[in-house]
Amino acid sequence: MSVNFRTxxxxxxxxxxxxxxxxxxxxxxxxxxxxEILSSLGEICKYSFFVEEGLLRSYTVDEAxxxxxxxxxxxxxxxSDRSSILFDEPxxxxxxxxxxxxxxxxxxxxxxxxxxxxATFRENNNKLLHNHIRHLQKRIxxxxxxxAEKRYLNxxxxxxxxxxxxxxxxxxxxxxxxxESLSRVRxxxxxxxxxxxx
Amino acid sequence: MSVNFRTxxxxxxxxxxxxxxxxxxxxxxxxxxxxEILSSLGEICKYSFFVEEGLLRSYTVDEAxxxxxxxxxxxxxxxSDRSSILFDEPxxxxxxxxxxxxxxxxxxxxxxxxxxxxATFRENNNKLLHNHIRHLQKRIxxxxxxxAEKRYLNxxxxxxxxxxxxxxxxxxxxxxxxxESLSRVRxxxxxxxxxxxx
DNA sequence: CTTATTTCTTACCATACATCAATGCCACTT
DNA sequence: AAGTGGCATTGATGTATGGTAAGAAATAAG
Numbered sequence: 268m269s270v271n272f273r274t275x276x277x278x279x280x281x282x283x284x285x286x287x288x289x290x291x292x293x294x295x296x297x298x299x300x301x302x303e304i305l306s307s308l309g310e311i312c313k314y315s316f317f318v319e320e321g322l323l324r325s326y327t328v329d330e331a332x333x334x335x336x337x338x339x340x341x342x343x344x345x346x347s348d349r350s351s352i353l354f355d356e357p358x359x360x361x362x363x364x365x366x367x368x369x370x371x372x373x374x375x376x377x378x379x380x381x382x383x384x385x386a387t388f389r390e391n392n393n394k395l396l397h398n399h400i401r402h403l404q405k406r407i408x409x410x411x412x413x414x415a416e417k418r419y420l421n422x423x424x425x426x427x428x429x430x431x432x433x434x435x436x437x438x439x440x441x442x443x444x445x446x447e448s449l450s451r452v453r454x455x456x457x458x459x460x461x462x463x464x465x
Numbered sequence: 466m467s468v469n470f471r472t473x474x475x476x477x478x479x480x481x482x483x484x485x486x487x488x489x490x491x492x493x494x495x496x497x498x499x500x501e502i503l504s505s506l507g508e509i510c511k512y513s514f515f516v517e518e519g520l521l522r523s524y525t526v527d528e529a530x531x532x533x534x535x536x537x538x539x540x541x542x543x544x545s546d547r548s549s550i551l552f553d554e555p556x557x558x559x560x561x562x563x564x565x566x567x568x569x570x571x572x573x574x575x576x577x578x579x580x581x582x583x584a585t586f587r588e589n590n591n592k593l594l595h596n597h598i599r600h601l602q603k604r605i606x607x608x609x610x611x612x613a614e615k616r617y618l619n620x621x622x623x624x625x626x627x628x629x630x631x632x633x634x635x636x637x638x639x640x641x642x643x644x645e646s647l648s649r650v651r652x653x654x655x656x657x658x659x660x661x662x663x
Numbered sequence: 664c665t666t667a668t669t670t671c672t673t674a675c676c677a678t679a680c681a682t683c684a685a686t687g688c689c690a691c692t693t
Numbered sequence: 694a695a696g697t698g699g700c701a702t703t704g705a706t707g708t709a710t711g712g713t714a715a716g717a718a719a720t721a722a723g
Binding site: 612613642643645646649650 | 698710711712713
């Protein structure tokens, strides 16, 4: 239980195992069923979730009732609205499970303590934030400059695994197009002998 | 010289003034003329820039030669490709001056030292990163879900000052539309008695 | 002050993508 | 086996935004 999280903290985070044992007591592991909502718009979301197994997503719903997917979080990813936590503001997203998922519930104290205990962990955590920012900037760059097709091709390159696990309409939502449009894009690509999965 | 940066570190960053004096020796202030390029695609950008006065921007150029603006940085903002620094990868952006600008050139060591010296500064810095992430996520949400008009209205609300200082074609570029389209959007708004500046 | 250059607007047409609606497909139910 | 619901595909059509080109307006340059 919470095996991935443990190795994640050690390998990626650089947190010495001694400290993990010291901190682990405050951790909970949660099982979330497909479709279950973890956090709703307007709530104050106090926790981050580290996905042990399964797939979570965050998304907004516009006035027309349409969902727009902000982020996918498969295994070994964090998802949260930490801004909501840090600034004590109501969340702007929904958070739910795309697949049956087990996730580690991480509260602010855990991170604070981990940061206090290990300088390495602090640095790596900082790096990860920067990486996240870079990632978001790249996505913005695609959204303001690239066609639906290019965005889709980019998605395939970045998340080949998600491609198989996620319904198309969610990918469309993530890309900022309609499912119908994505279907047509795919048709076009297929006509030009493009093989995504091979 | 570097007055804003000093008060920024103190007020927003929470860095005790003692430490500032200790660190300030490594700081340079740079004058950048309108249009001058600070960093180009493919370079490794070693520095962050804190804008004392003026306006910087980061942008990409696509295959068609079109610019896409990733970020504006007016007074008291940071701009950089810290990912490029941290991961030692070539930058994906250009960085140049929209107006004549004076900026503080901040290297990695400065931040590292500041973080080492003050826990408060470290925490605030962390918060700022999260704030940046939230900000980028909101922009993504608009790009995947909102019309050109809505995005423009949002821009006005968020950056009323930039509205006046930046040529329209740059705003269009930031919003992911053409200058012509922005012009039409504005015409529409004007026809409906919308007054952005009053 | 006059001329260049850049930026903004407008009009006309082209295109990418959205919308709506119908159909087919598959996995589950019962 | 037939019914149900969620997804994907397809076609017809609508709409927002892009492309091009020209002129007006603003800004910079000489």
